[in-house]
Amino acid sequence: MSTATGKAALALASAALLLYGAGGAPAQTEGDTIVLGAAVSLTGKYSVNGKNTKDGYDLAVKRLNEMGGVKVGAKSYKLKVVYYDDESTPARGAQLAERLINQDGVKFVLGAYSSGLTKAIAPITEKYKVPHVEGNGAARELFTEGYKYLFGVLSTSDYYLRDAVNMAAEVAKENGRDPKSMKIAMAFENDPFSLDVRAGILEAAKKHGMKVLVDDKLPPEINDMAATLTKVKAVKPDLLLVSGHEKGATLVVRQISEMKIDVSIVATTHCDSAKIAETMGKQAEGILCASQWDRTLAYKDKWFGSADEYAKTFQKEFNYPAPYQAAESTASVLVFADAFQRAGSLDPAKVRDAIAKTDMMTFYGPIKFDETGKNTAKPMVLYQVQGGDYKVVFPSKWAETKIKYPRKLPTN
């Protein structure tokens, strides 16, 4: 046994050495190319969104390079991104961030997917004073640590389903019901993102005086929500709110239909990247989805044109509709490009100061960072699946369609 262990350890160690030696050591610039670095989840449980993230970065880099690159001072630079696979594990992400900075000489880091990984990487970029712009770590506490080098272009996670509750209150009033009489059932994966979503909901529920009757936490390897949903069925809530990435969204849509659970408002996160409207047919009708961004919004910029044009370019390049995870990743690269130009230098400290002063409009929405580094200029949107398509129904200001309320149980 012990010799076997020894041999295995030796084999692993030599494999690790091989991998270690394989990577080159480019500097922050290679000739006239600025090198950005990113650890993204290409394998593991975040691999869907990890790929969205990478595609978003790649599209931005491609577009910027097509347009002649980024002008820093008098010289034009092309952009390039070095990627590593963080396997959806924070420890690996932290290791890879060290590696990007120390071995590959990267001086500008693009964010990983998910709050957990961003949380692991942020202390490293902070330690080496490397600007870190991310579009996929939405945890509120990322921006309460006093980090100076971390910037997030997206709305923080406590805003994801907050508006579903606000909207429920609005709709209740319109239908002559006191929002105080509304009951909430909710379930969350036990990860930092979803727990922030939960905190936001609790705040909103308190504001409107709504009662929370079911409050379950789902394990990450969840394959079945029957136990939680049995409870939901018994307490007959007015709102069902779920945050569990693609799997959670898919499961709740499938199982509330199969278990015939009739709830007026059902809202989840990640249902657009889970493609519920495309693949789940009638079961998905009337489900509300929280989203950072939508192609129908009236935002515009000089790189991609309108949000809709961005979506078209993306679809042409990658053959699937642009999810917001990709849009916010693209926006992160645009923030760097804009900051390089304004800083007129590739000195990380100067670039950092330029990023902090960002005030720009993109196809993804307005970007302006507060002193903690989060983008406070852009609101969240809520979709509803109507007729097999995602329609923006909230905030009412930009809503293309009116919400269908109450949601009717689909008949199979």
Add this chain to the structure above:
Amino acid sequence: MENLRLLFDAPILTVQILLDGILIGAIFALAAYGMMLVWGVLNIINVAQGELVMLGGYVAFFLYKAGINPLFGVPLAAVLLFVVGWLLYRIVIFRIVDKDLFISILATFGLSILIQQLAKVAFSPDVRTPQTGFGSISMFSGAVTVTWIKIISFAAALVTGGVLVWFLRTTRMGQAIRATSQNARAARVMGIDTDRVYAWTFGVNAAICGASGALVAMTYLVDPYIGLPYTIRSFMIVIVAGLGNISAVLATAIGLGASENVAAFLFGAEYQIAFVYGLLVVILISRRILLARQRRYLA
């Protein structure tokens, strides 16, 4: 405790929870039959069990995508996965039979990662939900609902268990498998081609896993990473039920499914897995105490 009160207020919920648990237990049973076979005959703990389940799920999904009812995926997945299992044996597994148990765990663990990643590259990491369109039945004026596909899974678990017993008892290959599991060397001396027996055993295991995977995909969903819970559950079930007793495996699986669903309802879904492991520890310790007592009588 609120949850407990809910059960007293609406006792009918107990029916729903137990039914869901029993029916998912049946799916666990299928993967566990296979693990028991491979463990008993090849003395290998196959950590890639869940990945075979996952591959079966994709068979159902691709049928669904081609416009065929994914239910046909159950037999088709069994056939295709038999071939996959047979090939896996010829390429990898035969090298680790007769080796240390540790080596087999390491090798199959590697296989599980490899299969997972290949599936990710080939099928994309998207979550897939093949639909049978069978819907569900409601009982007690809608208070309890059960999907048809769960009932079909349950029936499939019973039938597969029965077929397995028949196969092992009466067919030549089945007898050869049993002989090999009793004593591989003696079986070889008696002229049994144990290598072929091993390949068959692994193939049959993969076939059962494939069928259960098709059922999983139709009942819940499939993505490249769904395997792990099925590996863990089947491992647990075989530990509790012991090697060589198919009806014990079925009973344990159903018991496990039901008890973990009750636990998830009462304590919240976050304690579901913790409860499963807690139960395993209790069973192992109490069994040890019982055995120790028996030994004292003997002495």
